[in-house]
Amino acid sequence: xxxxxxxxxxxxxxxxxxxxxxxxxxxxxxxxxxxxxxxxxxxxxxxxxxxxxxxxxxxxxxxxxxxxxxxxxxxxxxxxxxxxxxxxxxxxxxxxxxxxxxxxxxxxxxxxxxxxxxxxxxxxxxxxxxxxxxxxxxxxxxxxxxxxxxxxxxxxxxxxxxxxxxxxxxxxxxxxxxxxxxxxxxxxxxxxxxxxxxxxxxxxxxxxxxxxxxxxxxxxxxxxxxxxxxxxxxxxxxxxxxxxxxxxxxxxxxxxxxxxxxxxxxxxxxxxxxxxxxxxxxxxxxxxxxxxxxxxxxxxxxxxxxxxxxxxxxxxxxxxxxxxxxxxxxxxxxxxxxxxxxxxxxxxxxxxxxxxxxxxxxxxxxxxxxxxxxxxxxxxxxxxxxxxxxxxxxxxxxxxxxxxxxxxxxxxxxxxxxxxxxxxxxxxxxxxxxxxxxxxxxxxxxxxxxxxxxxxxxxxxxxxxxxxxxxxxxxxxxxxxxxxxxxxxxxxxxxxxxxxxxxxxxxxxxxxxxxxxxxxxxxxxxxxxxxxxxxxxxxxxxxxxxxxxxxxxxxxxxxxxxxxxxxxxxxxxxxxxxxxxxxxxxxxxxxxxxxxxxxxxxxxxxxxx
Numbered sequence: 001x002x003x004x005x006x007x008x009x010x011x012x013x014x015x016x017x018x019x020x021x022x023x024x025x026x027x028x029x030x031x032x033x034x035x036x037x038x039x040x041x042x043x044x045x046x047x048x049x050x051x052x053x054x055x056x057x058x059x060x061x062x063x064x065x066x067x068x069x070x071x072x073x074x075x076x077x078x079x080x081x082x083x084x085x086x087x088x089x090x091x092x093x094x095x096x097x098x099x100x101x102x103x104x105x106x107x108x109x110x111x112x113x114x115x116x117x118x119x120x121x122x123x124x125x126x127x128x129x130x131x132x133x134x135x136x137x138x139x140x141x142x143x144x145x146x147x148x149x150x151x152x153x154x155x156x157x158x159x160x161x162x163x164x165x166x167x168x169x170x171x172x173x174x175x176x177x178x179x180x181x182x183x184x185x186x187x188x189x190x191x192x193x194x195x196x197x198x199x200x201x202x203x204x205x206x207x208x209x210x211x212x213x214x215x216x217x218x219x220x221x222x223x224x225x226x227x228x229x230x231x232x233x234x235x236x237x238x239x240x241x242x243x244x245x246x247x248x249x250x251x252x253x254x255x256x257x258x259x260x261x262x263x264x265x266x267x268x269x270x271x272x273x274x275x276x277x278x279x280x281x282x283x284x285x286x287x288x289x290x291x292x293x294x295x296x297x298x299x300x301x302x303x304x305x306x307x308x309x310x311x312x313x314x315x316x317x318x319x320x321x322x323x324x325x326x327x328x329x330x331x332x333x334x335x336x337x338x339x340x341x342x343x344x345x346x347x348x349x350x351x352x353x354x355x356x357x358x359x360x361x362x363x364x365x366x367x368x369x370x371x372x373x374x375x376x377x378x379x380x381x382x383x384x385x386x387x388x389x390x391x392x393x394x395x396x397x398x399x400x401x402x403x404x405x406x407x408x409x410x411x412x413x414x415x416x417x418x419x420x421x422x423x424x425x426x427x428x429x430x431x432x433x434x435x436x437x438x439x440x441x442x443x444x445x446x447x448x449x450x451x452x453x454x455x456x457x458x459x460x461x462x463x464x465x466x467x468x469x470x471x472x473x474x475x476x477x478x479x480x481x482x483x484x485x486x487x488x489x490x491x492x493x494x495x496x497x498x499x500x501x502x503x504x505x506x507x508x509x510x511x512x513x514x515x516x517x518x519x520x521x522x523x524x525x526x527x528x529x530x531x532x533x534x535x536x537x538x539x540x541x542x543x544x545x546x547x548x549x550x551x552x553x554x555x556x557x558x559x560x561x562x563x564x565x566x567x568x569x570x571x572x573x574x575x576x577x578x579x580x581x582x583x584x585x586x587x588x589x590x591x592x593x594x595x596x597x598x599x600x601x602x603x604x605x606x607x608x609x
Contacts, residue, residue, distance in 0.1 A: 059345035067095020069533035070350030072555025099294035118384030124281035125271035127576035153398035169285035211266035215592035231262035280579025368526035379508035523557035533558035
């Protein structure tokens with residue numbers, strides 16, 4: 001292995017969104033590396049407040065966190081005349097969505113090799129995020145949305161003698177008619193069908209039909225509180241059934257299938273089904289950026305936000321909120337130069353879950369008791385590693401999901417989608433591809449060392465991921481990953497070695513466990529000038545599992561709540577309702593009536609043994 005380069009009732013659907021939570025506007029922020037130091041920050045806040053008065057703005061906003069949720073809130077609020085400052089603990093904006101260059105790897109005028117927290121997917125059932133991308137200008141009269149490119153295939157790679165199974169992500173068009181991929185799809189489909197018992201396939205189809213035709217009342221009152229493996233009756237089914245329909249939830253959505261909400265897992269399946277049918281979608285079923293994420297999206301976003309007047313302050317770790325007379329009077333942040341006090345009219349918390357919970361002191365918990373429920377939300381790990389290769393390895397023109405991998409891997413060969421020539425643009429000229437992999441299960445033993453990922457060293461994680469991919473890809477008779485093709489690797493720096501035999505993770509991933517909806521807060525809190533914008537906030541559109549889409553929606557809802565609290569007459573940020581296929585409306589109405597009577601779904605009958 002080459003060395004690294006350096007509040008709802010549980011029995012009822014959620015309440016309708018308030019005016020504050022319905023469409024608002026959004027804005028994005030991004031801060032530069034040269035931010036004001038600790039001494040300058042209070043002066044910066046005062047300058048922003050004076051500017052707001054001079055330009056007729058409706059107040060100052062401190063956005064605490066520079067990820068997708070925080071930048072979205074900043075974007076919407078700046079467009080509507082607020083003076084916004086974004087405070088971020090890192091020196092870079094974007095949170096989990098940012099690119100992470102590998103220091104010291106660029107030579108001969110080339111940029112450092114591009115690392116990522118994980119590869120990005122902008123799915124067809126996303127609506128909030130694409131709308132934001134269309135509002136970020138780039139050179140030539142274009143927008144960031146134009147930097148997306150369609151991903152026509154997803155391949156399910158299997159270990160052993162089983163064939164891999166490529167599936168199209170969009171209706172068949174000229175670009176998806178890849179003869180080799182089509183051959184593998186037919187062979188793979190037949191191979192899978194001969195291993196999955198017919199009665200089990202029919203049972204899962206019945207469960208999917210129940211999900212698609214369940215009323216909103218039943219989804220939140222019953223399926224939200226049902227674990228996914230219980231819903232699909234995994235116990236007693238074949239290993240193949242449990243692997244495909246159970247493990248698939250972890251591979252595709254980074255959820256823990258044993259504890260995940262059936263509503264959330266079903267929501268993801270619905271989105272995939274409708275995207276494949278091109279129903280209720282914003283575009284192709286799967287898209288990626290045509291260059292590293294920060295270059296394609298985050299950097300242009302930051303430039304646009306600066307043009308809107310947004311200020312950025314990096315290296316600011318927010319550690320406390322001060323509640324006075326029922327309102328947040330100030331935040332306290334630690335910087336390299338000491339501790340600073342941040343004053344504003346409105347505060348938007350957009351930090352990761354763990355940092356946000358630490359801000360809820362006894363006074364804030366007393367002011368909004370529901371925030372204490374966040375203590376019971378759980379997190380997991382879902383991190384990326386990039387393998388830089390000496391030649392491109394396009395297994396398929398799209399994502400590869402390794403259903404049999406103990407660590408629930410998904411990969412993509414990125415250079416085939418990027419506009420710049422990889423070897424000429426990044427690194428030392430020898431690396432020609434970034435084979436980007438997301439690891440979503442850090443708790444199961446691997447095949448090389450017999451240890452969970454979180455108990456390996458960083459080097460062992462890289463070796464293990466490589467071995468698990470080879471186990472799936474090499475058994476097909478084609479040598480996709482010979483060891484000589486590997487140039488180097490880069491693991492997300494949020495994963496660190498502690499010297500205790502356990503890795504640490506600075507960027508965990510919030511889980512959608514059964515019943516967790518009741519534990520999540522809305523964007524507006526009971527503290528009148530405190531708002532929330534992150535992927536752990538309730539989302540009401542097509543999806544609410546942890547993603548860029550849910551973070552973006554939360555930012556919009558937070559901005560709308562600020563608008564309402566400030567008495568602003570500005571048009572709220574747009575929000576997108578969940579897609580409802582008209583063909584299922586009658587069935588859902590029937591199910592709502594049955595649910596009110598305490599009756600099961602009409603299809604939820606005993607299955608013949």
